[in-house]
Amino acid sequence: MRAKIAPPLPFQGLKVVLGPLDLSSENWRWNRPIPNCYNLWVALEGQGEMITLGKTYPIHPGSCFIFSPHQKISGKSVALQPFRNFACRFLPIDGKGDILQEKIERLMGVEASNFFGIRDLCQAAIQASRYDDALAMQQSAGLCFQILAQVWRDAHMPAPKDPDFLIHQMVERLRNHPLERLTLKEMALEARMSVSTFSRRFMAISGESPMDFAIRHRILCAQNFLHGSSMQIQEISEALGYSDIYFFSRQFKQATGMSPSEYRKTGRVQSLLVDRAAPGAEVKRDVKKMRR
Numbered sequence: 001m002r003a004k005i006a007p008p009l010p011f012q013g014l015k016v017v018l019g020p021l022d023l024s025s026e027n028w029r030w031n032r033p034i035p036n037c038y039n040l041w042v043a044l045e046g047q048g049e050m051i052t053l054g055k056t057y058p059i060h061p062g063s064c065f066i067f068s069p070h071q072k073i074s075g076k077s078v079a080l081q082p083f084r085n086f087a088c089r090f091l092p093i094d095g096k097g098d099i100l101q102e103k104i105e106r107l108m109g110v111e112a113s114n115f116f117g118i119r120d121l122c123q124a125a126i127q128a129s130r131y132d133d134a135l136a137m138q139q140s141a142g143l144c145f146q147i148l149a150q151v152w153r154d155a156h157m158p159a160p161k162d163p164d165f166l167i168h169q170m171v172e173r174l175r176n177h178p179l180e181r182l183t184l185k186e187m188a189l190e191a192r193m194s195v196s197t198f199s200r201r202f203m204a205i206s207g208e209s210p211m212d213f214a215i216r217h218r219i220l221c222a223q224n225f226l227h228g229s230s231m232q233i234q235e236i237s238e239a240l241g242y243s244d245i246y247f248f249s250r251q252f253k254q255a256t257g258m259s260p261s262e263y264r265k266t267g268r269v270q271s272l273l274v275d276r277a278a279p280g281a282e283v284k285r286d287v288k289k290m291r292r
Contacts, residue, residue, distance in 0.1 A: 006156040009149060010099035011092035016141050019088035020125040028083035030075040037089045038100065039067040040148055042112070042122055046083030050075040050109070057109035061189055062118070064151045066100070066107040086122035088144045103155075110155045115190055121147045166191040167201050171213070178217040181241045184210055219255040222248075226264045233260045 017037045028048060043063040050057045050065065052073040057063070059075070067073060077083040092100065100107075112118045125143035128136050170187055173180070182190075187210050188198035202210045218240050225236045234245050242248035252260050 006153040009152055011094045013093045014090040014141055014145050014148065015093050016137065016144060017089040017091055020122070020129050020140055020144060021087045022084070022122075022126045023087060024082055024084040025077070026082055028075070028077040028085075030073065032073075034067045034069055034071045034073065035089070036069050037091050038069065039065075040086075040088045040090060040144060040151070041065040041067060042086040042118060042147065042151075044084045044086055044119060044122065046077050046081050048075055048077040048083060053105055053108060055108070059109070060192065062112040062115035062192070064107075064110040064112055064118070064154070066104065066110075066148065066151060068101050068104045071104070086126070086147075088125070088140075088147075090141075090144060090148075106155050107151065110151050111192070112150070113154050113157065114150075116186075118147060118150055121150070164201055164205060166193075167198070167205050170202070170210070171206055174210070174214045175217055178214070178221040179240060182214070215251065216255065219252055222252060222260065223256070223263065226260055233264075236260070 022044075024045070028046070041064065043059045043061055045061060048059045050059050050063075050073060052065075052067070052071060057065075121143055125140050125147065128139035128143060130136070170191055174182075184195055184199070187202075188195045191198050191201075193201070199210060202208075202213070206213050208216070222236055222240055225231055225239070226233075229236075231239070233249070237245045237248040240248065249259055252258075252263070256263055258266070
């Protein structure tokens with residue numbers, strides 16, 4: 001089933017007026033109107049609040065705003081930790097900003113559906129802007145337009161009705177992308193929960209802790225490499241993100257009862273990845289004691 005289609009942006013590109021900027025502060029405060037341009041703004045680290053258009057918006061990593069020209073805003077961090085955000089002032093290149101202006105309230109406090117994806121785009125835009133040439137300007141404008149398009153899409157997507165929607169998303173992400181190495185803190189950040197709440201809800205849905213679940217799917221990926229490729233064990237270990245082949249071998253043996261070399265000699269894939277997150281499945285506890 002295809003996701004709901006968002007309406008297109010009302011213009012085909014943008015001109016960067018200032019930025020992209022990577023801003024950080026120990027005690028962040030902001031109390032000034034936006035100048036005669038739009039401002040694409042994304043929170044990357046820290047917690048705070050933004051007051052604009054008569055409303056107060058909580059901000060945390062993944063909170064996005066598109067401010068209109070001369071919009072009055074004030075913001076501050078609310079926790080004793082560094083605050084960091086991405087910002088880019090821009091103008092639509094074909095003069096259709098009035099349509100954007102009409103939807104501006106909808107573009108306040110948008111929650112990024114894929115925080116790591118939008119964070120990577122922000123970092124790429126900032127990196128491109130460090131070159132002082134015409135190509136850098138084109139790259140920065142293109143990347144900022146991609147960020148803007150993602151915020152626009154997220155703003156037009158219906159809010160999920162399932163309170164555990166983001167947990168289910170993370171379960172699928174770990175299952176389908178076992179080579180991706182996420183810390184528990186990063187997982188909780190993506191799910192917009194505290195580490196303790198995220199761990200508790202993940203356990204209730206999958207039957208395992210987030211790290212045990214991730215490790216088991218990584219081991220299944222190793223099994224597939226051992227059974228279906230000629231890669232050396234050292235190469236498999238490195239491909240899976242292990243810096244220590246001995247730690248990889250120990251973790252593999254805890255999960256399967258065999259070392260990687262012993263497993264390869266059997267010439268078969270031993271399924272150990274039945275999990276309660278899949279309908280009708282039972283959870284195996286072979287990796288209860290495994291930790292990253």
